[in-house]
Amino acid sequence: MSVLDVRNVWKSFGDNAVLQGVDLTLNNHDVVVLIGASGSGKSTLLRTINLIERVDDGQILLSGDDITDPRIDTDAVRARIGVVFQQFNLFPHMRVIDNVTLAARKVHGEDADSARARGTELLERFGLGEKLRDYPDRLSGGQQQRVAIVRAIMTDPELLLLDEITSALDPMLVGEVLDLVRGLKDAGSTILMATHEMAFAREVADRVVFMHGGRIIEAGTPEAIFDSPQQPETQEFLARVTHR
């Protein structure tokens, strides 16, 4: 069974039809990268999957459960999905360790000591062991974003959504965040991510999905999309972002 199954999803904001019949499937351990111009609907798609936006039509299944069913417990669904946004939305009034363990403690009912032990271990593994007791504003952008990722994977989500997690970072700091994502891929996470980092997309993606005007125009292996794009929109977009 697929981890994520997006079926003919539609979404408008007023007259603006932002998603126009999107279909997308992720199997276990898949890393799928969404590319496309700004405004093409990547974030909106991620937000509908996380139930921050409600779909106008279509269905989204998470490990077989229809999460667009209004009778579903939305908090429980969100607890099964890890999300990291472009702006590092750490909680500024909590220390790094408390940010990371909040969901484990307050949503999953893990006791504080064990959550703390696991959080410490994860942060140490990703080179953040020194920062446990700091508040987020003492961290660099790259460190903050790595903490946000650790916070998202702390509860072993079935699916990880990453929305342009390096776009707000200094170029110098992008590498450390992408390294962490590589590590997650190697550990077998199922990841759907939107990014402008084409080189990274080519490297980690099992599948690249090109969106344009709220539709998926073309999808395939990184080689197929980057080396021999078939659709004129894809060709034009790639020509623009790679300056060819």
Add this chain to the structure above:
Amino acid sequence: MTDGAPQAHQVSELELERRHYRSNASRRSILIAVTSTVAFVAVVWVVLVNTPGWEDVKYTFFNWEIGKDAFPSILEGLWLNIRALFFAAIGVAVFGTLLAVLRSLRGPVWFPLRALATIYVDMFRGVPVLIVLFLVGFGIPALDIFPRMDAAVWGTISITLCYSAYVAEVLRAGIESVHSSQRIAARSLGLSHGKTLRMVVIPQGVRRVIPALMNDFVSMQKDVGLISVLGAVDAIRAAQIEVAATYNFTPYVIAALLFIVISVPLTRLTDYVAARMNSREQIGGVV
């Protein structure tokens, strides 16, 4: 990054000279401040003492003997003010937060509660505290549905009702200043609406309005003196009784001084907290 051992650095002559100049300059400013303060107080004193009615004023308002006799009963009255303040502060914290949360609720289901909270806040922010005291303190007991309670209790309730409205508005402003991305981040972790409010939104919102809340507390500290209009024997009432007995106003001055003494630590603290919060937001500080 500040990793690695700091290198030993020999401070230059130029910097030493600048430091020397700065420390001289700051010593000079302190001297100027002290001198001008002393001069100012002396001028006021001389002018005051030479006014035609000074001897009368001194006798009526600054009478040591009468003040000394009145002091114990005023102090005892002040103890009532402090207790009233204590309970009112707790009441305001609870009721004010409740009102703020009700006003922040979204969605049509909550309309009645939201509307009620809004009407309440509008009403109690508009009515003078004194009128609330009269209406609650004399009106509610007259209904004969509550057991007889001390005037101080009704006074404390009145103060709580008024200040809850002010505090609710301050808290609401704080809650709404928390960016929606914080809410979204919390909900994305699976936190319920209530937990998001309690653990993410309210702590951040309250932090931002701490100086404003402390200001409200300071003004509540003096407004608890208004319970005297209901006949509660607080510091003001105790002073009034002494005044009536001696035809001398010194007890009022004593009461005023006592109110100042209990409020000064908090007003200073409020300034300090506000300044610290400002300086944390603006790094740098030459200008």
